[in-house]
Amino acid sequence: MDFPLTDPFFWETVIQGLLFGGVLALLSLGLNIIFGVIDVVWICYAELIMLGMYTIYFLYSDYGVPLPLAMLAGILVVALLGAALHYFIIRPILHTEPINQLLVTGGVLFFLQGFATLAFSVEFRNLGVSFGSIEAGDMYIPTTRLLAFIVSLVAVVGLWLFLKRTYLGTAIRAISQDRDVMPLMGVSPGKIYLVTSALGGGLAGLGACLLVLLYDIHPAIGLTFGPITFMVCVMGGLGNMIGGFIAAFIFAEFIALGGFYAEIEWGYVIAFAFFIVMMFIRPQGILGSKS
Amino acid sequence: MLELKNVSAGYGTFQALFDVSLEVRAGEAVAVIGPNGAGKTSLLRVISKVIDLNGGEIAMEGVSLNDVPAHKIIEMGIAHVPEHRRLFPRLTVEENLKMGGFIASARSHFDERLAYVYELFPRMKERRHQLAGTMSGGEQQMCAIGRGLMSGPKLLLLDEPSAGLAPVIVQQVFDLVRRIREEGYTVLIVEQNIQQVLKVVDRAYLLEVGQIKMSGSSRELLENDDVRRAYIGL
Amino acid sequence: MNIPMIIKAVGFLAVLSIPALGFSDYVLHIAISALLWGFIYTGWSVMGRFGLVSLGHGAFMGIGAYMVTMLWNHAGITPWIGIPVAVVVSMAVGFMIGFPCFRFRITGHYFALVTLALSEVVRLLIVALRDYTGGSLGVTPDSVISADTPNSFIAMQFSDKVTWFYIVVAVWVVGLLVWRAVDRSMIRYAMEAVSQEEDAAASLGVHVTRTKLIVTMISAGMTAVGGAIYGQYQLYINPETTSGIAISLQIVFAAIAGGMFVQLGPTVGAVITLLLTEGLRQTVGHDVHGLDVMIYGAMLVLFIIYMPRGVLGRVIEVFENRTGGTSGPTTQPRPQPGE
Ligand SMILES: Nc1ncnc2c1ncn2[C@@H]1O[C@H](COP(=O)(O)OP(=O)(O)OP(=O)(O)O)[C@@H](O)[C@H]1O
Ligand SMILES: [Mg+2]
Numbered sequence: 121m122d123f124p125l126t127d128p129f130f131w132e133t134v135i136q137g138l139l140f141g142g143v144l145a146l147l148s149l150g151l152n153i154i155f156g157v158i159d160v161v162w163i164c165y166a167e168l169i170m171l172g173m174y175t176i177y178f179l180y181s182d183y184g185v186p187l188p189l190a191m192l193a194g195i196l197v198v199a200l201l202g203a204a205l206h207y208f209i210i211r212p213i214l215h216t217e218p219i220n221q222l223l224v225t226g227g228v229l230f231f232l233q234g235f236a237t238l239a240f241s242v243e244f245r246n247l248g249v250s251f252g253s254i255e256a257g258d259m260y261i262p263t264t265r266l267l268a269f270i271v272s273l274v275a276v277v278g279l280w281l282f283l284k285r286t287y288l289g290t291a292i293r294a295i296s297q298d299r300d301v302m303p304l305m306g307v308s309p310g311k312i313y314l315v316t317s318a319l320g321g322g323l324a325g326l327g328a329c330l331l332v333l334l335y336d337i338h339p340a341i342g343l344t345f346g347p348i349t350f351m352v353c354v355m356g357g358l359g360n361m362i363g364g365f366i367a368a369f370i371f372a373e374f375i376a377l378g379g380f381y382a383e384i385e386w387g388y389v390i391a392f393a394f395f396i397v398m399m400f401i402r403p404q405g406i407l408g409s410k411s
Numbered sequence: 412m413l414e415l416k417n418v419s420a421g422y423g424t425f426q427a428l429f430d431v432s433l434e435v436r437a438g439e440a441v442a443v444i445g446p447n448g449a450g451k452t453s454l455l456r457v458i459s460k461v462i463d464l465n466g467g468e469i470a471m472e473g474v475s476l477n478d479v480p481a482h483k484i485i486e487m488g489i490a491h492v493p494e495h496r497r498l499f500p501r502l503t504v505e506e507n508l509k510m511g512g513f514i515a516s517a518r519s520h521f522d523e524r525l526a527y528v529y530e531l532f533p534r535m536k537e538r539r540h541q542l543a544g545t546m547s548g549g550e551q552q553m554c555a556i557g558r559g560l561m562s563g564p565k566l567l568l569l570d571e572p573s574a575g576l577a578p579v580i581v582q583q584v585f586d587l588v589r590r591i592r593e594e595g596y597t598v599l600i601v602e603q604n605i606q607q608v609l610k611v612v613d614r615a616y617l618l619e620v621g622q623i624k625m626s627g628s629s630r631e632l633l634e635n636d637d638v639r640r641a642y643i644g645l
Numbered sequence: 646m647n648i649p650m651i652i653k654a655v656g657f658l659a660v661l662s663i664p665a666l667g668f669s670d671y672v673l674h675i676a677i678s679a680l681l682w683g684f685i686y687t688g689w690s691v692m693g694r695f696g697l698v699s700l701g702h703g704a705f706m707g708i709g710a711y712m713v714t715m716l717w718n719h720a721g722i723t724p725w726i727g728i729p730v731a732v733v734v735s736m737a738v739g740f741m742i743g744f745p746c747f748r749f750r751i752t753g754h755y756f757a758l759v760t761l762a763l764s765e766v767v768r769l770l771i772v773a774l775r776d777y778t779g780g781s782l783g784v785t786p787d788s789v790i791s792a793d794t795p796n797s798f799i800a801m802q803f804s805d806k807v808t809w810f811y812i813v814v815a816v817w818v819v820g821l822l823v824w825r826a827v828d829r830s831m832i833r834y835a836m837e838a839v840s841q842e843e844d845a846a847a848s849l850g851v852h853v854t855r856t857k858l859i860v861t862m863i864s865a866g867m868t869a870v871g872g873a874i875y876g877q878y879q880l881y882i883n884p885e886t887t888s889g890i891a892i893s894l895q896i897v898f899a900a901i902a903g904g905m906f907v908q909l910g911p912t913v914g915a916v917i918t919l920l921l922t923e924g925l926r927q928t929v930g931h932d933v934h935g936l937d938v939m940i941y942g943a944m945l946v947l948f949i950i951y952m953p954r955g956v957l958g959r960v961i962e963v964f965e966n967r968t969g970g971t972s973g974p975t976t977q978p979r980p981q982p983g984e
Contacts, residue, residue: 161754163894212950218753219698223901224949226894231942237935287513294499294510301497303461303481304490306514306562339935340891347765347890354758385773392766399759400745 130380132259137376139261141369142269143330147345148352148364149279150202150323156359157296157316160210160221164229165324166346168205170236172198172328173337177245187249194332195325202321203314210317211310229342236339244336268330275326276365292316296359348375348388351395371395412437412597413458413489413566418467420457427453429621430467435566440588440598442608442629445618446641451601452494454618455568458599459484459491471566486514490564494571494601496555500544504535504554507543511561520563528557531590549580556587560596567591569600573607585611609633660814664807673806675923679915680813681874684820686900686911688867691827692860693897694905696752701742701760702896704767705735705865707888709872711771711778714786714882717800719777724786724801728873732866738763739865740858747854761890768889783883786876801877809878816874817912820867824908827860868896898945904955913957 151165162168172194179190209228213220251263283289295302295312302309335341352371356363371391378387413435421427427450435441443451456462458469460481469476471487479487490511498507508528512521529536532553538546543554552572559567572588573581581604589611592598602608609615609629617625617638625632632638663676689702712731716722722730742763746756771778778784789797795804803809876882885891895918903914921944922937929936952959 155754161758209946209950216953219696219757220949220953222754222757223698223897224946226898227942227945227949229894229942230898230938230945234935234937234939234942238939239935242934287509287518290502290506290509291513294502294506297499297501298497300461301493301499304459304485304493304497305510305558306482306485307510308480308482343890347761350758351762354755358754383773385769389766389769389773392762392769395762396742396759396766399751399755399762400749 132261133376133380134373135259135261136265137373138369139265139269139372140376141372142272143265143327143334144348144352144372145365145368146268146272146275146323146330147327147349148356148368149276149361150320150327151349152353152356152359152361152364153279153292153316153323154202154320155353156361157292158206158210158214158313159218159296160214161225161350161358162205162320163222163226163346163350164205164232164342165225165320166342166344166349167229167232167236168198168201168321168324169328169331169345170337170339170342171201171232172325173332173341174236174240176328176332177247177337180247180249181245191329191332194328195322198325198328199318199322202324203318205321206314206317211313229346233339233342240339242339244338246336247332249333264333268334271326271330275323276361279323279361288312288315292319348391351392355395355398412439412472413599414468414470415458416468416470418454418457418469419465420453420462421465422453422462426465427462427621428457431618431621431623432467433616433623433626435597435599437565437597438595439614440592440600440612442612442615443599443601443618444603444605444608444615444632445624447603448620449618450621451618452570453621455491455493455570455599455601458489458568461491485562485564486516488565489568490559490562490566491568492555492559492570492572494574496551498543498551498554498558501542503540504543504546505539507554507558508535508561511558512563514562517562521561524561524563528560531560531594532557548576549583552576552580552584553587556591560591564596566597566599569598571601571603573602573604581607605638606633657818664810670806673810675919677806677809677813677878679919680810680817680912681871681878682899682915682919683912684813684817685868685871685875686896686903686914687817687820687824687908688864688871689896690900690905690911691824691867692857692864693900695831695857695860697857697861698753698757698897699760699861699864700757700890700893700897701763702864702868703764703888703890703893704738704760705868706872706875706892706896707764707767707771707884708735708738709869709874710876710882710887711784711872712869713873714784714876715777718784718787723799724873724877725799728870731869731873735865735869736862739862743858743861744854747857761893764889764893768884771884771888778884781884783881783886785881788880802880813874813878816870821908821912823863823867827863828908831856831860898941900955901953902945902948902955904958904961906954907957907961910955910957914955917956 147169151162155161175197176190176194179185179193180187185193205225205228209224210221213224251267253260253262254266283293291302291305291307291312292315294305295307295309299309302312331345348371352367353364355371356365356367374391374394375384375387378384378390415431415433418431419426419428431454433443443454445451453462457464458476460476460479464477471489474487476484476487484491499510502510505525508525509521512518512524517524534550535553535557538550543551546554556569556572569588573584576584585607588598588600592611598612600608600612609632612629614628615626615632616623617632625635625638664673685702685706689699692699709728709731712734713724713727716727716730717724742760745751746759751759772780775781786800786802788802789800790802790804796802796808872887875887899914899918900911901914902917903912904910918941921941925937925940948955954962
């Protein structure tokens with residue numbers, strides 16, 4: 121094997137991994153905020169992203185809606201779905217065993233996947249939008265990936281500012297620390313949960329905007345992105361957004377470099393195995409403190 | 412200002428309060444005293460509607476609270492500083508205060524009230540960026556009271572502010588309560604430290620097993636032989 | 646002999662006589678599938694009912710199916726040896742994942758997600774080892790049967806559905822017995838735990854970990870057997886249908902739908918889901934791909950919200966309320982997840 125540090129393909133792979141890490145970081149944001157605040161894992165999170173992708177695809181390809189508008193609509197649709205998911209499905213069983221909430225969203229996963237198969241068929245669809253690539257030295261970086269990466273960073277910073285600066289954001293952080301005292305602050309927990317769910321959905325929708333540029337859309341796409349997103353969140357410490365952010369890049373590099381040295385599946389195998397081992401070493405997440 | 416008539420409340424099938432009637436007039440400081448498990452916390456909780464009212468009437472300045480949901484109570488001018496302080500441990504002091512002023516009508520007064528709370532508790536100003544959970548018990552109590560003041564309430568409900576604090580700090584807390592009175596707030600305070608609390612309030616109610624057993628001016632209660640024997644240990 | 650025993654005996658005889666009733670191969674196929682999946686779901690519920698909600702049983706099923714087929718295809722080792730090997734490997738994997746989880750008290754969501762990762766690892770491994778496993782295209786156990794020799798005992802390949810039916814019935818019954826045995830010993834264990842003195846609490850912690858591990862390994866082994874038989878019966882396996890998140894979720898949900906707290910619940914779950922899929926295929930045809938999955942998903946949501954003990958669990962509950970009967974050992978209160 122060549123000495124990798126002089127190999128331009130190696131560096132291209134590292135950078136691809138970095139860019140993919142940005143996308144993963146964005147995908148993990150919504151799930152993380154839902155978990156951190158409501159203590160629920162949406163197993164169907166990636167299926168919400170899938171519906172967002174379809175929304176954008178059809179609005180753009182079939183109805184000729186300009187892409188930015190279609191994307192905005194996609195975000196809104198998924199945000200509404202997130203709120204509906206919480207209101208109609210999670211809320212009635214919020215007081216029961218936590219695992220029930222995870223399982224119920226598993227039912228939703230099947231429902232949405234079945235719905236997409238029924239409504240849109242198993243056909244692979246592609247938006248067919250490309251922004252070309254940027255040449256840097258010997259390396260080619262696809263513009264869409266770079267764009268996705270930048271949007272992820274902006275979203276992370278935006279979310280952080282929202283949580284840190286606004287009343288609503290502060291309440292969202294507060295409710296995860298003490299739910300029962302919230303009414304004494306004049307805050308209705310139910311409303312915050314609903315808003316958080318819409319926010320989580322909106323972030324999933326934003327994820328859809330990026331994925332729709334990068335990948336084909338099909339009803340089972342959730343199964344390819346779902347597990348990795350959960351792993352990222354858990355490894356970062358469920359609910360810990362910064363941890364999730366770092367974990368996203370670790371995972372992405374594993375996958376990219378695995379693909380560089382062997383096949384892409386090996387990258388995933390190593391990443392997941394690494395995840396399992398990490399769970400035993402640091403079950404609280406890479407940044408979490410023991411509690 | 413606040414009036415309770417024949418209030419009953421409880422948790423599920425367990426009844427914690429039986430036919431409680433009580434009144435707090437504007438500008439007054441009133442204490443509710445009683446042994447552990449008497450229902451003092453439950454009384455404040457039912458006023459805040461955190462637990463359901465099973466019977467009777469609660470009114471604030473003549474407006475019935477019976478149908479007001481818990482998260483609207485603070486808008487009626489009632490701030491509740493709960494038992495064990497219940498700060499948000501991983502928010503900073505200032506963020507905790509911000510949560511106290513969450514309601515729409517309080518937001519425009521945030522800066523001025525923050526300044527007011529910092530003036531009242533200079534210690535909080537020093538600690539403004541510290542996580543609330545890392546402060547000492549006394550500091551946390553200041554923060555909790557400060558948080559209660561941020562909504563600009565007319566009536567402050569205090570649940571055992573001196574609990575779990577060292578004697579010196581307990582003294583400071585009661586000084587604090589006195590100052591808050593002087594600032595013109597109406598106060599309903601629940602306490603186990605009866606001797607101390609009776610020195611800062613005008614009147615008090617004695618609650619036992621969910622029922623009001625006695626009421627009167629602080630002096631009357633302090634001089635009552637039963638109260639002295641049972642609660643002050645003389 | 647009491648009434649439930651009689652019902653069970655009659656029911657069992659009825660099951661045994663299915664092939665004699667002259668049904669078509671199709672009906673027999675449905676019956677075999679129902680019992681085989683019923684067995685796998687029962688295997689899952691052996692641990693699931695104690696709050697160990699694993700989303701990783703696809704891993705064990707995949708190990709079972711692929712181990713056996715790989716040993717046969719590449720080394721000529723008969724499934725009769727391959728299956729025990731797969732069971733041992735599966736149990737070892739169950740141990741490797743279970744031990745740290747129980748030791749470090751990884752429970753609830755975390756346990757579910759760790760096991761989910763495991764099932765993805767196995768699926769991706771199968772895909773990545775495509776030179777041996779055929780990758781995502783799947784693989785067929787090398788066939789030794791033909792028109793002349795329709796059955797091969799050594800290869801565990803039978804062209805005759807009736808043979809398969811009885812094999813699967815046997816496996817399924819063993820599964821139910823294992824379920825019952827675990828149920829019984831857990832009750833004894835729970836009573837012991839209650840009567841423990843407080844100073845024995847430390848040793849109790851060890852005991853809890855060990856019990857959870859045993860249950861997990863039994864469950865993993867059963868699922869591996871199910872996966873192996875699935876491969877032998879279908880004579881075709883692929884990573885998606887034997888491992889990964891989709892199959893793992895399918896296992897969990899069917900067990901929940903039927904009712905994981907009663908012995909026959911998982912089997913009922915298998916019957917319900919199969920009837921749903923087949924019923925829709927028969928009535929509305931092939932062109933509505935996805936409808937079954939969609940209805941299935943909706944049912945699960947409704948089950949978890951309104952009928953968390955599953956169909957059979959609910960039926961028994963209603964029946965017992967009506968007759969005022971006392972709960973048998975199989976319908977004790979739902980244990981809390983985790984500890
Ligand atoms: N969440 C709850 N669920 C059920 N019962 C409760 C709950 N909270 C309090 N109780 C019961 O209600 C009764 C009154 O409790 P409460 O907390 O009001 O007493 P208290 O006077 O504040 O006691 P302390 O001085 O110890 O704080 C007690 O018997 C208690 O066990
Ligand atoms: Mg109390």
